[in-house]
Amino acid sequence: MRNYRLAHEYEEQMEHRKWIKEIPYIQFPADWKVQITPPFAGAVVRFRVQKDDLEVSIYLDCYDMLGCYGSPYWEVYPYEGDVFRCDMSDTESLLNAISHSLSKQPV
Numbered sequence: 001m002r003n004y005r006l007a008h009e010y011e012e013q014m015e016h017r018k019w020i021k022e023i024p025y026i027q028f029p030a031d032w033k034v035q036i037t038p039p040f041a042g043a044v045v046r047f048r049v050q051k052d053d054l055e056v057s058i059y060l061d062c063y064d065m066l067g068c069y070g071s072p073y074w075e076v077y078p079y080e081g082d083v084f085r086c087d088m089s090d091t092e093s094l095l096n097a098i099s100h101s102l103s104k105q106p107v
Contacts, residue, residue: 019044019062022072026091029099042066049098056101060088076101 011017023045028034033050040046042065049056062072072088076097084097 014044024089024091051102054102054105056098078105080104
């Protein structure tokens with residue numbers, strides 16, 4: 001019972017029901033493998049994309065808990081030795097950044 005209460009409190013604090021309605025659908029390319037991962041460290045959503053032997057990590061920060069962006073944003077890592085960030089609604093830039101990261105990583 002204790003775990004249920006904690007889960008319910010966490011869901012309320014992170015406004016999961018609100019974000020379900022606001023997070024956009026993303027059409028991933030067919031040759032990407034996508035692994036959904038638990039949303040730790042304040043992220044609302046986390047996933048990884050793998051193509052061949054390369055991997056990219058992505059999270060959605062809706063509360064500026066992990067960085068400072070000013071609105072809900074996606075972060076892609078690695079990206080040219082750093083990270084890439086874009087608005088939550090800008091799925092085209094998100095997909096381009098993931099693709100770029102996958103193509104520019106050392107093999």
